[in-house]
Amino acid sequence: MSFIQKSKYINKLIKIKVLLFTLPDDKYGLFLHTIQILMY
Numbered sequence: 001m002s003f004i005q006k007s008k009y010i011n012k013l014i015k016i017k018v019l020l021f022t023l024p025d026d027k028y029g030l031f032l033h034t035i036q037i038l039m040y
Helices: 003-022 025-039
Strands: none
Touching (some): 003 025
16 A cells, blocks of 8 residues: 555544544434445
8 A cells, every 4th residue: 555545544534433432323324324335
């Protein structure tokens, strides 16, 4: 994995963590579904 790919991946993880902490519980399932779409 190149440095650019790695930094993009880390940035994505940080965004996901931020979303995770700001998201209401009832939207958690939808959020996980969105992550799956982003990953593929």
